[in-house]
Amino acid sequence: MKNRILSIIVLFVIALFVLWFLCPAIAGIFSASDGHNQFDGENSAMPSYSAPPTPSPTPVTPEPKPLYTYYSIKENKPDHDLSIHVLELDPSNPELLVRPVSSHNNYLFGYAFLSEMSDAWQANAAVNAGFSHSNGLLGGLYVIDGELYTPATGRYPALFLKDGKAFIKDAKTNIRVEGDGVVLDDLFYNKYSEENGLYVFTPSYGTKNRIKKSHLNAYVSNGEVRGLILRSESYEIPKDGFLISAIGKEARARLEKLVKTGMRLELKYDVVIEGEIASGHDWGYECGSWILRDYEIVAPDSDGWVGTLRNRVPRTAVGVREDGTMVFIVVDGRQKGLSDGMTIRELGQKLLELGVKDAANLDGGASSEMIIEGEIVNSPSAGRERMVACGFIIKRKQ
Incomplete structure (x- = not known):
């Protein structure tokens, strides 16, 4: 009797040992077939989760600043x-x-x-x-993008724009033609001829000088005097240079004396604002x-x-x-x-x-x-x- 009881106890212990050994493997089989990940806290990796992508912000175009x-x-x-x-x-x-x-x-x-x-x-x-004058010619200083269209009268102020700043100041212009040791100043610039003197005309004045009386012209193309021409009618202004026109005996004599064919001449100007030579302005307008x-x-x-x-x-x-x-x-x-x-x-x-x-x-x-x-x-x-x-x-x- 005692031997039977002892045998039963031994078999029971062996059965417990076998169950203890086999249960983790069985659990693993069921976990895998169940589709769930097993985590034992030590050897298994943490389950990985993919966060939904963060949507990119929609670019916002700023409202343009009012112009005025x-x-x-x-x-x-x-x-x-x-x-x-x-x-x-x-x-x-x-x-x-x-x-x-x-x-x-x-x-x-x-x-x-x-x-x-x-x-x-x-x-x-x-x-x-x-x-403006009766013919539509502007009445005073007009300079823009580095080109002088009409000079200042010196009698009225001008509105300037420079580096995004506007200001109103008294202004005048100094205009001269120089080169090869010659300086011509005291000039009328892009001005309709009304009196004797030396006139300088640029292409912005038009295609011709609009002088309909006897006058002597120095034709300056690409910086070179191409000739001195006497005319009694309007004469052509070179597209790639400027024209010097002399009206009256004194002006003609001065031009003939100082300017010769083949000379190199350059037209220069300064805008003077309250006594100082100005530079860098976008434009000036009298x-x-x-x-x-x-x-x-x-x-x-x-x-x-x-x-x-x-x-x-x-x-x-x-x-x-x-x-x-x-x-x-x-x-x-x-x-x-x-x-x-x-x-x-x-x-x-x-x-x-x-x-x-x-x-x-x-x-x-x-x-x-x-x-x-x-x-x-x-x-x-x-x-x-x-x-x-x-x-x-x-x-x-x-």
């Missing part, structure tokens, strides 16, 4: 009404192009509607500019009379372009604030019930109210005009556009 701010002002006073249009812009905006343009682009004579200039330049805004200088109204009662400035008429002006903001202003006038216009000093006071530090007059009267996105926003006093010789355009750079 336009607004109008209406005032009804006891003795007169006013309709004023203001265009403000930051010339340091890298997306902005602001510049003067002539009616015929690279040529100096003629007129065009401001809307035509605006369309030709695909401008976002445009304002009429300064004064305006009319000063209106404001350092927050002070300095406008005269009359000037050579306009005559009296004490009447209420349509006005256009340009100003610059302390922070560099350019301000164009157009005042409607000669239209009872809408706007009577301003005197020049009233315009100066309004510019002060707008925070302008320095300002200069531009062509007014029937020429006063402002265009915003292709629409004439002011009311021209003639009831329609007037042809002008030049304007300012504002557009987004391409």
